[in-house]
Amino acid sequence: MSTNDLVARASDLRQLLTRYGHEYYVLDAPSVPDAEYDRLFRELQALEDAHPELKTPDSPTLRVGGAPLPAFSQVTHRVPMLSLGNAFSDMQAADFDLRHAELIQFDERIRRELGEPVIRYATEPKFDGLAISLLYRDGVLEQAATRGDGISGENVTENIRTIQSIPLKLAISQPPALLEVRGEVLMFKRDFERLNAEQLARGDKTFANPRNAAAGSLRQLDSRITAQRRLSFFAYAIAQVEGASWPATHAAEMDWLQQLGFPVVAADLRPVVEGAAGLASYYETVMQRRPALPFEIDGVVYKVDSRALQEELGFVSRAPRWAIAHKFPAEEAITLVEAIEEQVGRTGAITPVARLQAVFVGGVTVTNATLHNEDEVRRKDVRVGDSVIVRRAGDVIPEVVAVVLERRPMRPQAGGDLFSQGEEPQYPAYRLPSHCPVCGSHVVREEGEAIARCSGGLSCQAQRSQAIQHFAGRRMMDIDGLGERYIDKLVEYGYVHSVADL
Ligand SMILES: [Zn+2]
Structure with missing residues (x-):
């Protein structure tokens, strides 16, 4: 092959692998078998090994990790990574106004400052992972950094490249000159369980929770280890754009990020709602769904949807006035x-x-x-x-x-004397x-x-009672008005000995 052919083939392979990877890891809809992906991957790897000048910073071969680093270098964030103020709800209070008092205050303050009767809020789950900043120059991932103290963080670019769902190159033909995306690196519950099972089998230390596992995996100096851990990512904000127009609302920003190839949370988990009532209803819905979600969250986040209104509200002591984290009750x-x-x-x-x-x-x-x-x-x-x-x-x-x-x-331990008494x-x-x-x-x-x-069988009142409850219950006969307490009494007083007596 001529040099031009080699360059063209490497570029084709990168494009194909990027597309197949996105289909597999972000869209969850692969269009080719794994074996085909592996075959193309090995071809690109061989090509780059033979001709190192063909390697590019957006090559999918970087996803397997590289030589270990001596230490992480420090990165100063171009835009500080702020934290959000918190709101809590008293879920024991029966009355809406009492239960969500802090939420109502938040909405009232914003309406007062803006002089608007109703505010639209973009919502999203509050992921329990690590905040990350991703910097793309001319559409290619250039740098990734942890939050650190918000002013500067650690350069974890090598490790971030191993996360399959993070685009190494934006899926757009005319990329912005500069784009900084913020989001969360996390580990899905099933990947956390698998990792802990593997750690246990090897006799290694297990991780306490998915957050710790994600942090431990991302902060590896050897990116080849990070590559073996299944880390995931959700984008949730844009911090800077140059050479493209910034979408007018947060919701539109999320849609754009999705078009650029970033994983964002499913649309039904990030509705735009109105006022404190809309926020509270979203909060309670997500709290219900929380155990069934594939990843851990510790609350939800609200942002004033309009960017123009966000700018009008501005910041107070390094936290945005236009956003708040609403925490779930401790579990x-x-x-x-x-x-x-x-x-x-x-x-x-x-x-x-x-x-x-x-x-x-x-x-x-x-x-x-x-x-x-x-x-x-x-x-x-x-x-x-x-x-x-x-x-x-x-x-x-x-x-x-x-x-x-x-x-x-x-x-005091029994039997000990006055001087040697233990506990x-x-x-x-x-x-x-x-x-x-x-x-x-x-x-x-x-x-x-x-x-x-208990070996008593149906002569045991507890077993009898439970058996009748099971029979009368929704899954079987669904007998109205025959509740647990009523059955207990019927059995206790000897009116009912078996299902037949009903
Ligand atoms: Zn018994």
Whole structure:
């Protein structure tokens, strides 16, 4: 091949690979099999190895990472990376005005300052990841930096290039001379679980949460390690544009970023809404959807949609006046275990349950948390009197995450003398009772089973009650007016012994 042919072939390969990568990682709609992508990728790699002068800064071959760096260099942000003010809601308050008081204040202040009767807001989830700035010159990714202290951050360009969904080159024939995009690097829940499973299998340290995993992966001096971690990205703002017109609204800005090839969050998660009522309804909807989202979020963000109005509002002490982060209630809290009791299910399964001092977590008041089974209680060593971390995410049943051991009530050890007396826990380790707490039948736990069961069968009032509830419930007969409490009473007073008695 002539030099011209080689240059043309390398350019074709880059274009094809960029397109296929975008289809696969951003649009989730690949048009060619993986093997075809790999074949073209290897061809480009071989071409660049033989002719290093053909390498370009937007080549997809950079996605596998390069030689480790001695350290990250510092980058001064051309436009500071500010943080947002926060608003909270009191989800226990029944009345809208009380519940969302801070939101109403935010909207009122903006309406007053602008003298506008109604404000339109662009919304988006608040991703739980790392804020990143991406600088494109003539359409090619030139530099990527972490937020740092907002004024300067770390140059993580090599690592950012390994994130498949971040365009190395903008998908536009006449790119702006300069474009700075802001967004969040994060790890999807499924990729986090896979990474932790791999770490565990190798005997390496696991990560506490997807945010830590994303941070640990992005801040690798060896970009080849970053390339092996599945990091994702969502763009959420433009910080600078030169040589193109800046869209007039935030919503239009997001649409433009999407056209340029950036992953942005799905349109139904970023509606434009009106006024405090619109914001509150978005907030509550997203809070409901939160557990089912493939990535973690810790709230939502509102921005005045119009850029002209944003400019009019300006900034106060390094935070924009036109935007705010609305945080979700904390999903974890500490409280006391008052007792550990056992619940008997429909099939006799016995579940230990922690009775807790009431605590507000995940937007509701929690007084019980499941301990799953005996092994789980022993592994976590949950005892009466312990302070425990309780987690309630979405509609999931609250559970005890861990015991705060330093707060465990202790007493002087029995049998020690005055000078060598140690301490021991005031309460013993948990043991599953040998008899059913409801009917007194033997509790059996089969070899290799995690679940212990009451052997009483339908002679056990708890099992009978649950069986009838199951029968009358929505999934089966859907009998109106036959609720849990009513069935419990019918069974307790002996009116109903089986489903047939109904
Ligand atoms: Zn029983």
